[in-house]
Amino acid sequence: MNGTATENFVCVIFNVSFMNCTWHVDSSSGDIQYFLYWKTSRKEDFSGCQNYIKDGYGRHTGCRFQNVTIEKKRAYFLLNVSRSGQNIQSYKKTIILHEIEKLTPPLNVTVNCAKDSHGCEIRWQPPRTSHVKRHSCFKYEVAIENKVDHEKDIKTTSKTERNITGNSYVFGSISAEKRYRVKIRATDNGCLVSTSWGEWSTPIEFGTEQLTSTTSYMIFLIPLLTASLVLFLCTVSIYLKKTSAAIPQPRNLFHELSPVDFQTENKNQLIKHETEEITTITEEVT
Structure with missing residues (x-):
């Protein structure tokens, strides 16, 4: 119907x-x-x-x-x-x-590229399930493609490896001119698991270009941090000088007059005394 x-x-x-x-x-x-x-x-x-x-x-x-x-x-x-x-x-x-069951993506996908070789090791953990605990119950498909770079005229190429039964794969065709990304999915390997392919993992990027970019970033970052530190120290120094100038200095109660100061003070006293005597005589004559 x-x-x-x-x-x-x-x-x-x-x-x-x-x-x-x-x-x-x-x-x-x-x-x-x-x-x-x-x-x-x-x-x-x-x-x-x-x-x-x-x-x-x-x-x-x-x-x-x-x-x-x-x-x-x-x-x-x-x-x-x-x-x-x-x-x-x-x-x-x-x-x-x-x-x-639609299997979840494999877990904890990581890529480790050795500096002294031209290969990268890709590792992962089995997908989450409620009824299968053995790692041998799964096999995997690993898909690797290089990232497109129009400036360097690098086209997209991909490589797929199926029926991988372990939890790692070594990608040995890495090029210094390219940057790659990898994703993985799982299926049954003779257990109570769906024979359909599960969900793809989130793509992970890797490659020599990524390492070079990181190094260039650090080279740029270090001078910037140094300049910022110097500017901060100069600002603090100027602030401390202004703060010190604004605070009045205590008077030195034990300051002694120098010989020159003593003579000047004695001369002033004599002039003051003579002036007082003249003023007194004037008043008497008047």
């Missing part, structure tokens, strides 16, 4: 324990509604979806699940299609949960 969910029912587990299930909805069936139920054991009862995904007309187009446990479990789904409140069709499907 048109507008039913008998086809295009898909579930995906992502970020370890989240699951989304979606189905096709015919745009012409405005009076049809969908209700999803699921369980992880034949013995238990179905439980309904608690968080539906809806379209602009309010029709259920999917369901979001949280805290989904994957290990060795099957899930049983029941999708009821109803019109005007009456069930018109039911769709059932059984899914092995680990087969629908």
